[in-house]
Amino acid sequence: MSPLPAPSPAPADERLAGELAYRERQHALLARFGAQALKSTDVGALLQTASELCAEGLRAEMCKALERLPGDEYLLVRAGVGWRAGVVGVARVGADLASPAGFALKTGEPVISNHLGHETRFRTPHLLQEHGVRRAINVVIRGDGEAFGVLEADTRDEGRFDQADVAFLQGFAHLLGAAIDRTRAEAALRERDELQSAVLEAIQDHAIFTTDPANRVTTWPPGAEALFHWSADEIVGLDAAVLYTPEDLKAGVPEEEMRTARDSGYAVDERWHQRQDGSLFFAEGSVRPLRDGAGHLRGYLKVARDITRRKQAEERLKSSEEQFKTLANSIPQLAWMANLDGSIYWFNRRWYEFTGTTPEDVQGFGWRSVHHPDRVEQTAERFLAALEAGEPWEDTFPLRGSDGRYRWFLSRALPIRNAAGTIVRWFGTNTDVTEQLEAEARASEAERRLQLALRSGRIGTWSWDFDGDRVAADARLREMFALEAEGPIAIADFFARIHPEDMPRVDEVVGTARRDLGEYDVEFRLVLPDGDIRWAVARGIVTARPTGGATMVGVTWDVTDRRQADAQVRHSEERFRSVVEATAAIVWIAVGSGQFREPQPSWSAFTGQSADALRGWGWLDAVHLDDRAATDEAWREAVASRAIYKVEHRVRRHDGEFRHMLVRAVPLLRADGSVREWVGVHTDITSRKxxxxxxxxxxxxxxxxxxxxxxxxxxxxxxxxxxxxxxxxxxxxxxxxxxxxxxxxxxxxxxxxxxxxxxxxxxxxxxxxxxxxxxxxxxxxxxxxxxxxxxxxxxxxxxxxxxxxxxxxxxxxITERKRFEEELAAAKEAAEEANRAKSQFIANMSHELRTPLSAVIGYCEMIEEEAEDVGAGEFLDDLRKINSNARHLLTLINDVLDISKIEAGRMEVHPEDFAVEPVVTEIAETVQALVEKNGNALVVESGAALGVMRSDLVKVRQCLLNLLSNAAKFTEQGRITLSAQRLDIEGEDWLEFRVADTGIGMTPEEMAKLFQRFSQADASTTRRFGGTGLGLSITKAFAVMLGGDISVESEAGRGTTFTVRLPAQVPASASSPPHAPDLHETAPDPESRAADDRRLVLVIDDDAHQRDLVSRFLTREGFAVQTANDGDAGLRLARALEPCAILLDVMMPRMDGWSVLSALKADPDLADTPVIMITMVREKALGFSLGASDYLTKPVEWPRLKAALDRFGRESAPGRALMIARDESTRADLREILVREGWIVDEAASADAALGIMEGDPPDLVLADVEMPGSGGIGLMRRLRKNPDWAGIPVIAVSAGETSEDQRARLEGEVRQIVQTGESGSEDELVAELRRIAAAPQRPRRPQERG
Amino acid sequence: MSMAKILLVEDHEEIWDFLSRRLKRRGFDVILAHDGQQAVDKTRAERPDLVLLDMNLPVMDGWTAAKTLKAEPATAAIPIIALTAHAMAGDRDKALGAGCDDYHAKPVDFSRLLSQIDAALGSQAAAP
Structure with a gap:
């Protein structure tokens, strides 16, 4: 593993030495760069140097420093060596994980790629491909913050980079990172400093400067210069003491401030300061100590702001407030200052003197305590309202003085506003107006009295300057003379008002007064413009002026009332006299003792007694004898007690008739209390009596x-x-x-x-x-x-x-009646209950009877079989009799059961398809033996092609068996014929069965009772022929149930023929019994309904026969029919089927027709379905009022039913008719006709009610009785015509009586037709007209359509 | 061919007595049950060829029993003739609704019942 390029094989130690030298060289380069990186802040230069040194140290041809670009997508080649021109500073490398540099950047891990051409982890960046790079190392450049970029060494040589190479490169990267951090921090610091000084310089209204610990100025930004007028050059280095006033310097203020700042960290500097030019300003500011990190004092930060103006204003205010208070204390008024909330924070001395309160008493809202308790709330409310509104306040109220007495003060308050106009406080005063008020009160009282006197006396004052012919007159005088309230008045204006008759007198008096310079006094009449004549008195005096000329002054008053009063006295006397006469009363005057002394003309006039006759006690003669004693007693008593005398007695009139009189007399007393005389009145009260x-x-x-x-x-x-x-x-x-x-x-x-x-x-x-x-x-x-x-x-x-x-x-x-009613109801209920119980009992009982009977028959049959098997033939005959009787008993029980089921409405129809011919044959075979028993022959006549029928086979069979056994029973040695044929009756498919016998026959009376239950021809029949008598009833019931009927022809002694007709198809309704269990309670299939396009009529009737009749009629008329045998079922079917019309019986068990009708009308889906009542009960009005559309009584008149149905078969009702008639019976008649014709009817009993309805919802037709009260029918029609919305509504006038020619003429053109309800044929006429209206193609559209 | 096995379900003693005897006389193999539950149990256990089922039964009524049997695959194919009291309206539909194959109104018309039994067994035999 050699990190070195190996041009030739070398010995191991040589290689080791080479390696060592290589590493040492790297260390040297790193050290050199470290020294440089510490000193330099030039990142670009450092990156370039680092690139060069790294390339050298790694013997790489190329090296580069990449800087992360914003967005993190690319790295920019910031510096580098070995690259072609245009790469450094320009080229960008992807910063994603798929590039070696990107990977290093993102993960922070060094990346060694020794075989870039074969690299699977990364793609080789384009830049590297271009330069033929084979190997590369990438390390991230990162300081304390986020990564700066990547340092990358690249070489075209084969060979390997190892971890030591990575460490070398990483060393550079670390140095770079630290250097970059440092330069970044320095840049940030510089930026902040610049920002700070910019801020300080921007602050112009504050002086923010620093001093050293010795108070020498160190910084001096423009704000300080602006404030103190010292330039930075001039002041920096000087003692800041130059900024203080000599007084403060003398007092050691600057030292004091600094000490405070040092001790507490803050000192307030609010005082006058001095500018460079010696001028003063008031500064508001502070002093803060500046300390270094170790807490050593480095100087002071001083802040100052010029608040001279504010200070001056405050001081002015202070002094003015002082002045004001001084002033306020010296004024006689009470004065005070209030806050915006109405609390008072200052009162003047006068306040305290007057009220005797202390500041503590009245501070805030304590002022309330001196107000009068009755008035304080009102006063406070007004005061606070004024404060709230910011409006000057004025009020007058009493305040309690220190002596406890209240005095009245006129009080005012004004808002005090600051420069901005905002209210800052209120200043108020209270001025003592007690004397003034009293004086005013006195003055106004005097004035009022005068005014009152003048007004009540109607006294006007005036002065007349003769020279200028000018009259000065007060308002009262002008009013009196009915002259204008203002403007100059000439004497002629006054004279013009004086009565012509009085004028000469006035003229004379005035002339005399002028001439003599004397007084004048005249009474005259005024003629006012409205024609009123009033009496006036004028009194005046003429005075001469020193300057010459004369003036008359005077008063004039109205004496009309006085004169009228005089006249009234006279008048009342006269009136009294006439009243006395008019009331047929007697007025009399008696002396104190009660006797008549003087003539009593009134008494004499009434009684015809002469003055002599009545004198003394003579008047008693005119009093009725029976009343005298009482009168005498009452009179004496009144005289004795001197009390009012009151009595009733009869007085004989001059014509001899006694009149009932009410007597009242009052004593007129003298000063000493004795009676001077009695004044009495007799009033005739006969008619009242x-x-x-x-x-x-x-x-x-x-x-x-x-x-x-x-x-x-x-x-x-x-x-x-x-x-x-x-x-x-x-x-x-x-x-x-x-x-x-x-x-x-x-x-x-x-x-x-x-x-x-x-x-x-x-x-x-x-x-x-x-x-x-x-x-x-x-x-x-x-x-x-x-x-x-x-x-x-x-x-x-x-x-x-x-x-x-x-x-x-x-x-x-009505207790008794009530009890009877209740008993009746209970009895009825009990009867119904008993009937129900009976039916149930019979049903149950029959069932119970049949079970043992079944066993009897079963065992019997079994024994018969066994007897045959064992050859015990001698028992067979008896066994068969047992069996036959048991079966007969079973038949009887079944009959009873059937009839009770029919009665209970529980009999069901089970339709099935069957061929008729085999059934007939089978029945014939069944009864063969029975028929032959009485020596009769059975003939069967089957018509051709009987075909198939759909009906209840069991019931069909039972019907025929009943009829045949019946025939067999009542026929001996005769012939019994059973015939069957298929018929077409009026387009319908029927099967007709006939059972004819040649037997005893029946009388018409017997026939009438034939189908009644339990009845046989007569009682003897029962004995003779047996049976329950139910057979025919059952047969009939079955026939009706199956949609058919039964009829009989008979003649006594000649035989009887029963005919049963049954429809080939049993009607659908027959198969849906109302009380069937759930299985039957299914809604009809809508498709099957749709397929049947005939209109559906629902027939609700408990009488099967009636249902059948009506159904047949309706079917023939082309209606589809459904029937229901009681109200419940009817309602159910109505809801399920929504028929186009319903025929409804009234008398039905459980739920009667009225209830059904109400329920139908209450159901929104069914309410519009026309319901035709078909009943025995004549209760038409009830039917219509419950909403029936028509009412037919049984027996039904078929044409009427058809007409009714035709009407209802129409798409919709013709419309709404408004009927106006006062008479209830007229309305009822018309309503019936309208309803029958399908109209929806609104009724009104008066024209006004009708108009009310019209306004709500105009109808399609108006029927009006012309004989209406009030504006009347004719008036109503006129009004209808006037309203454009109603003008198109057809109107029919009805009249109970004859219409006059005049009426007809007036109605002509207003109405379509005039119908006289009383006339014969009038109904047809009306109906015809109604139909024409209903059929009219273009009926006027109403403004609002009904929803 | 052995005669068909009929389960007669009837609570009324006289009725089941004579009916079973008469049926046996006709050669049917008759087993008895006296309430609805027994009817279901015996049908499951004995697999009769036909069930004559009274409807008004104690413990479990005939309708329930019929429904139960018709709901079980093992017994669903066994024809049931309902024996009902003629007095009750709607019996016929109710019985057929409960799954009975035929209906015989009491009192028993023996010959008619026999033809109904034959018909039921015949259709049963004809069934796949």
Whole structure:
């Protein structure tokens, strides 16, 4: 293993010596480079040197230093030797792991490649290939940080590099790494220094400079120069003391600062400093000690900033605040300063003097304590609101003084703003305005009084300057004269208002006053522009002016009211007189003793008594004899007690009729208390008396009536909450008189707790709604603690304003009725239950009976066989009889079982395909023996091509066997014919079976009962012929179940023929029994439904016969039919099949037709399916109100059913009709017609209601009764025509009575047609019109389509 | 050829007594079970050629027994004729739904039952 190139073989020691020399040389080169690397910071030069030395040391022709480029994808040849030109500084080598250099860089491991041509680990970089390199070493250049690059030695020579070579190269790389680290660090340091000085220089408003420990300036950036006006050249090296004021220097401030800085690490330097030119500025700054790593003091860092302006401002403020406070303390007002939150931080002296508080008391919000407690909240609220808004505040309120008395202060506060306009505090004052307020109050009171006096007296003041003809008048005077409130007024303006009649007088008085310079006083009338005439008095005085001329001043007031009052007095006297006369009253005056002394014209006029006759006690003669004693007594008593005399008595009128009079008299007393005279009034109250009497009579009658009824009648006066009861309340509920409280609450407390809320709520609703009737059923507590069932019917009595006055009701005890109802329901339930139980019992029992019977038959048959086998023939006959009887018994049981199953709806149909002919033959064979028993002959007549039928074979067979055995039973020595044929009846495929006999036949009466259960021709038949009597019922039921029917022809003594017709295909519905188990509960196959394009009608009827009839009719009419025999099944089928129409019976077990109808209409998917009720029950209205589309009664009129179905077969309803008629029965009639025609009907009882509906959703048709109240039908139609949205809606007018020519003329053009509902044929006319409208191809489109 | 083996499942003593005797008289090899569980067990153990299965059985009813047998490959091919009480609506479908091959409504019409047995055994024999 030689690391050396070996040109020739050499001896070992020579080789060793060569090796040693080689290594020593390497060490020398490394040492040399180490010395250089320590000194140099030139990385490029170091790399170049390293490349050269390495090439030399490794005897490699080429060496290079590669630098990692950003992105780590390439290495750049930074330096090198031996490379062709254009490589160093330019060439790049891939830095991925696939190149030796890249691998070394990425892994940090040295890489030796001694056979680059055969290298499998790496590809040989292009650069190396180009230079013919065979061998190479790569080591990473790395210091403390991340790798710098790679140092690579390359040679074209054969040979080997070994680990010592790697160590050599790695040594260079380490030296390079360290050198690179160092140069990097130095570069970074330099950069930071430059940055720092740049920052310092950039700071202009701060002086940041350093001194040495002796306070000599060492650095002086531009900021310091700008501040102190010293240049760096001038000051560096000088003692920083030059920056201080002489005073501070004298006080040793600089030393003090430095000491503080040294001791505490920081000293504040806030003081005046001196510039180079001797000017001062206030500096805010600091001093920090600068220490080296060992903690030795190296100097000080000083920072200073010029805050002179701020300082000056602060000092000015301080002094001005002081000044202000001094000022504020000297003013008489209370003054204070508040923070923005309303807390007060300063008060002036006056405040403390007045309030007697201390600063501690009122600091912050303590000011509240001196405010009046009643007003403080309001004041504080306003004050804080002003502060919040930043607006000046002003308020007047009392403050409590030190003496405890409140004085009023007008208080103001203003915001104080800083230079930026921001509010910094509030300054406020309180000025004592107590005296002022009092004076104002007094002044305003006087003023008010004057104003009041003038106003109430309507006194105006004026002055009239004769010379200028100018009048000065106050507002009141102007108002009085109805003159303009402002502007000059001439005397003529006043005179123009004076009544023409009064004017000469006024003129005269004024003239005299002017002439004599005297006073004047005149009363005159004013004629105001509105025609009002008022009386006025003017008083004035004329005075001469010293300068000549004269002025009249005066007042004028309105005396109209006074004059009116005078007039009123006169008027009231007259009125009194007329009132007395009008009320047919007597007014009289009696002396104190109660006697008439003077003539009483009023009394005389009424009674016809002369003045003489009535004098003294004579007037008593006119009083009714019966009333005299009482009158006399009352009168004497009143006279004695001098109290008001009040009595009622009858007085004979002049025509002899006694009138009821109410008498009132009052004593007029003298000053000494004695009665001077009596003034009395008699009022005629006869008619009042009469009506009172009438009322009493009515009430008595009412009371009697109430007593006569068994109902408890209550009369509740809502104004007093008093309830009056009749006597039935005792008899009905057992309450004693004393137990009944005449109040609503008593009644309410006796309601059953479960009923109370509902009943009370209902009554309140009635009272609140304006309704007049209420009916309720509830339980009412009886005296014995039981509850009675009560039906209560009441009506509400209201005044004209609709206010409830009374509510009167009758409580009827329906306990008994209720009980009957309940018993009835229970009995019905029990009966139904019993019926169900019976059916179930029969089914079970039959089953139980059959099991032992099976055993009997089984054993019997077995014994028969065995008897034959053993030859015991003598038993055979008896055994056969046992067997035959057992089988007969089994047949009977089966019949009973069948009928009970039919009744319970549990009989099933199992259709299967079978050939008819063999069945007929088989049946004939079966009954052969039976027929022959009575000496009868059996004839079978099978028609040609009976073919195959699909039906329930078992039932078909049973039907025929029943009929045949029946025929055999009632025929002797005759002929029984069984015939069968296939028929086409109205396009349908039928099989007809006939069983004809020549037997006893039947009467029509017998035939009528034929198919009834348990009935035979007569009781004797049973004895004679046996049987259960169920056979024919079962046969009929089976025939109907199979989609067919049975009929009979008979004549007594001539024989009977039964005909059974069955469809060749049993209808699908017959095979899906409603109560079948799960297997049957499958939805119909949708495909099969789609395939059947006939429209499907669902028939729901419990009567199989009816179902069959209807089904056949519908099938013939081209409908597909499904049937259901009860409501449940009907609903299920309806949901599954979604038929186009449903025919529904009402009377059905379990769930009746109404319930089914409601359920159908409640199902959103089915609600639109037309439902035609077919029923015996005539409850049309109920049907329509529940949503039935039509209503047919049994027996069905087929054409009507067809018409109905044709209508519903249409795609959709013709539309929505709005019907407007006041009369409920008219509406009902019209509704029926409309519904039958397929319209959806909205109803309105008034034009307004109709318009409401129209606005919500315009209909497709309007039917209106022309005889409507209010605006009427005609008015409504006009309104419809006016609205463009409605104008296209066809309108039909209906009229119950004759329409006048006039009406017709007005309706012409407004409506399509006028139908008179009363007329015959009117319905057809209406229907025809409805159909025309429905069929109209272009009906007006409504603005909004219904969703 | 030996006669077919019939498992008669019937809880009513008189019925199974006379039925089994009559069937034996016709030469059938009759074994008996009196409830549904026995029916299943015996069918598994004895592999009868046919099962006459009453439906209203104690322990396990006939429908369940039929379903169980028809669900097991070893017994699925054994024809079952359901004997049902005619009184119950839907019996026929219910029996066929449970997997029974045929249906005979009680009371037993012996000759008809025999023809049903023959038919069932015949189709069984004809089956591959």
């Amino acid at each position: 009469e009506s009172e009497e009438a009322l009493r009579e009515t009430e008595e009658r009412y009371r009697l009536a109430a007593r006569a009824t068994n109902d408890a009648i209550w009369d509740w006066d809502l104004t007093t909450d008093h309830i009056r009861w009749n006597e039935a309340v005792h008899t009905l509920f057992g309450y004693a008189e004393s137990e009944i409280e005449p109040s609503w609450s008593w009644w309410q407390s006796r309601l059953h707790p479960d009923d109370r809320d509902a009943v009370v709520g209902a009554i309140r609703a009635v009272l609140g709604s304006g309704e007049t009737h209420w009916t309720g059923e509830y339980r009412f507590l009886e005296a014995d603690g039981a509850y009675a069932n009560v039906l209560d019917r009441a009506f509400v009595h209201r005044d004209r304003g609709g206010r409830v006055l009374r509510m009167i009701g009758a409580m009827q005890d």
